[in-house]
Amino acid sequence: MIIDGSDKILGRLASFAAKRALDGEEIVILNCENIVVSSTKEFLLDHYKQRIDRGHPYHGPFFPKLPDRIVKRTIRGMLPYKKERGRNAFKKVKCYLGIPSEYKGKEFEKAKIADTTKYRTLNYLKLSRISEHLGKKI
Numbered sequence: 473m474i475i476d477g478s479d480k481i482l483g484r485l486a487s488f489a490a491k492r493a494l495d496g497e498e499i500v501i502l503n504c505e506n507i508v509v510s511s512t513k514e515f516l517l518d519h520y521k522q523r524i525d526r527g528h529p530y531h532g533p534f535f536p537k538l539p540d541r542i543v544k545r546t547i548r549g550m551l552p553y554k555k556e557r558g559r560n561a562f563k564k565v566k567c568y569l570g571i572p573s574e575y576k577g578k579e580f581e582k583a584k585i586a587d588t589t590k591y592r593t594l595n596y597l598k599l600s601r602i603s604e605h606l607g608k609k610i
Contacts (some may be wrong), residue, residue, distance in 0.1 A: 473497050476580040477527055478506040482546060482585035482599070490550035494560040501567045503577060504540040505600040512595050517605050524606055537606040539599035540567040 473492060477485060485507065489499045509516055523535045536542050544567045552558035568575075588596070 473504065474500045474575060474578055474580050475583055476480075477501050477503045477543070479588045480583060480586040481506055481588060481591065481596075482507050482509045482543065485583055486543065486546040487550050488585055489565060490547050490561070491493075492561070493564045494551065495555070496561075497564065499543045499565045500575065501540075501543060502571050502580070503569075504543045505569050505597050505598065505603070507543060508596045509540065509599065509602065510591065510593075510596045513597055514584050516597050516602060520602050520606060536600075537603055537608045538569070539603050540569050542599055542603070593606045 475485070475489065485501070489501060493499050493524075511519075524537070526535070527533045536545055544565060547565050547567075548562055551561050553562050
């Protein structure tokens with residue numbers, strides 16, 4: 473299943489992808505930099521900065537800064553990744569920035585449950601903005 477992540481809510485998309493991965497499907501999420509996290513700007517930037525600063529720089533815990541890795545980490549949190557079933561499901565999840573050449577021209581499935589069209593407020597940030605605040609390096 474190939475999912476376009478543009479204007480999708482992160483938590484809802486992650487739970488949708490986790491359920492499908494546990495069912496045995498291959499999940500590919502494209503355009504991870506355009507995924508939306510809903511809350512106020514100040515809260516989100518402080519929350520993700522606190523996650524980066526937690527722990528020791530050499531010993532962890534480590535938190536990703538790139539949008540595709542943040543999405544994958546969020547999906548991992550919704551899987552029982554310490555058990556074999558969860559590890560196997562997590563291996564079936566792929567996340568990409570933009571659209572790689574191998575997926576151009578293919579049909580994308582829309583996860584309607586994660587769409588922002590029903591979202592009534594403007595309190596959200598895209599993962600690209602959060603990653604810039606965290607100091608991403610590409």
